Amino acid sequence: MSDIFEEVDEALAQDKSLQIWRVVRPFVYGGVAVLVIGVGAWEFMKWQGDQSQNNEATAFYAAQTAxxxxxxxxxxxxxxxxxxxxxxxxxxxxxxxxxVELSGLGDRAAAIEALDSAAGQDGPMADIALMKSAYLQANALSVEELETMLAPILDSDGMTLVYLAEELIASRAYQLGDLAEARRRFEMISFSLDASDGVKQRAQQALAALDTLAQLDGTNQTNGVTQ
Structure with a gap:
């Protein structure tokens, strides 16, 4: 009798397992299908990405060749x-x-436009584009306008371009006759521990030139009083 009950229990267990399998089977098959499709989609997207990168590199190489x-x-x-x-x-x-615009076609405005567009992107190349654009426009800007333009660089954490920006602003101040502002900025650069040797050397040369101008101005004033 006990054997019969055991057989019935096994049959019921098998039947119950079969019922459960029938319930979960679509989800299992669906999960496997999603997994297979997902892997296939990932491989396809990866292939597309590789193809896209290859196409972009080819296009850039063609432009460089031209x-x-x-x-x-x-x-x-x-x-x-x-x-x-x-x-x-x-x-x-x-x-x-x-x-191309500046050196090849002689279009300064178009060159500035291209650099300003590049400067609107992210990353160090964008900051360099902003710096280049500032160099091209410096002669048409006031010290305040130049400082505003270069604010993204001046306010950044990176030191690579900060002192080039300070140097350009100081040079513009010097050009416009604001010698006190020029001296202040050049002194800041010359005493900086982060500025490159080249930038510091140019700042020291500018300070020497300012000292010479001050001496000449003092001499002229003395001669004027004497006369």
């Missing part, structure tokens, strides 16, 4: 297309486009 051949019209069109796309080379293409 530039090296002094085909500025073609280089302008190719670099412009890359710079205005979502390509990983977009910011770098903006730098090259500015070079």
């Amino acid at each position: 530039l090296e051949a002094n085909d500025y019209v073609a280089a302008e069109a190719l670099f412009s297309e890359i710079a205005n796309s979502n390509s990983a080379y977009a910011t770098l293409a903006g730098h090259y486009l500015a070079q």
Whole structure:
């Protein structure tokens, strides 16, 4: 009798397992399908990404080739297309486009526009584009305008471009005759522990020139009083 009960229990257990399997089977199959499709989709997306990177690199190389051949019209069109796309080379293409516009086609305004567009991106190449644009526009800006333009660099944590920005502002102050402001900024650069040797050396040369001007001014004033 006990054997019969055991067989019934096993049959019921098997039947119950079968019922459970029938319930969960669609989800199991669905899960496997999703897993397979997911892996396939990932591989496809990875392949597409690789293809996209290859295409972007090919396009950039074609633009560089045109530039090296002094085909500025073609280089302008190719670099412009890359710079205005979502390509990983977009910011770098903006730098090259500015070079084409300025050196190849002699269009300073277009070069500034290309650099300003590149400066609107993220990363160090964007900051360099802003610095280049400031160099091209410095002669048309006041010290305050130049300082405002370079604020993203001046307020950043990185020291690489900060002192180049300070140097440019100091030079503009000197050019406009604001010698006190120029001296203040050049002194700050010359005493900095973070500024590069080249920037510090130029600041010291500028300070020496300011000292000479001050001496000449003092001499002229003395001669004027004597006369």
